[in-house]
Amino acid sequence: MSSITIGEVSAAPGELKWGSATWAELRDGTKVHLPVMVMNGGKEGPRIHINGATHPTEQIGVHALHILLREKLSPAKLSGSIVAFPIANPFAQQFSDYTSPHDGINMARAYPGSKDGTLTQRFANFIWEESAKYSDLVIDQHENAKDALMFALVHQAKGSDAEKKAFDLARAFGLTVIKSGKMAQNMPGVYSASGGEDIASLAIQNGTPAFTPEYETTTDIGFSEQDPGIKAALTGLTNVLVKLGMIEGTIQQQTGIRVMEGDYVAWGMNVCKRGGLTRRLVKTGVKLPRGTPISDTYDPFGNLVERVTMPVDGYVWGWNVGVPPWWNWSVASGDPIAFIFQDESDASR
Ligand SMILES: [Zn+2]
Known part of the structure; x- marks a missing residue:
């Protein structure tokens, strides 16, 4: 058992620590920090990487991480570790935007980024190189506006072991599962793969199981555990921890929402x-x-x-x-x- 260090944040076994992992500067010298939460379990086990607010118009994943890490889990009882970037794109978060206004980059098409790149590319590169690349599972949380079907997207990787594990874990998450197929061929504008890709897609090509839960957001969400999107996120993330043997428990079905069985x-x-x-x-x-x-x-x-x-x-x-x-x-x-x-x-x- 040893400490886990992500940039400027270190957590000893049995600890939850958070802070600024790294930073970049705006034109007036203002520092923008990349927040990270590191839960290092008291027992050996896998490492999960979870992102929230890759698109900061989507905030369910951020609140779900706060509730999961601060209220639901006990680091001493956790087998393995969780590295979470609750606001993966703080540049767009400042403007409540989907992409970074500073460089126009969509964080979901920015990976693996570049340490010498623009603001968004630097943070993408840090997230990939310092955490996601070394994880046993990558989860990148997103959402769509109501009316939306909640589901988990699994990028395909030629039937690899990582792809099979990703499907098993996405099924355990409990939402409808959709494969990526040839989706990339029909993705216009900011959704097209220009200069980079989705972290879940890069991870799975790199041999790490990964998937993308897509929650449903509403205009009346209060981000309590009773809100359907938050409930789906907490149920799903907890199920994944159970499936990986990181916590005790049984897999719970998603309730109160539509789950479509099938391929x-x-x-x-x-x-x-x-x-x-x-x-x-x-x-x-x-x-x-x-x-x-x-x-x-x-x-x-x-x-x-x-x-x-x-x-x-x-x-x-x-x-x-x-x-x-x-x-x-x-x-x-x-x-x-x-x-x-x-x-x-x-x-x-
Ligand atoms: Zn999104």
């Missing part, structure tokens, strides 16, 4: 041609044949200018109307409308 694969995002105001026409998680109208776009006077349809037989898991997503449900030409997934049997056809 699903992500298709990507469809985009609109016309700009305007969007009205959604369908629910998430409902099977829709190709060509089904899913949203209408209106001009500023209320005239219908485009009816957006399903590109394939499949389902909507959430809406990303506009870029960055879900500001006011309006779109410009080429903006994404919805995240779409399919039954695996339809996708392979």
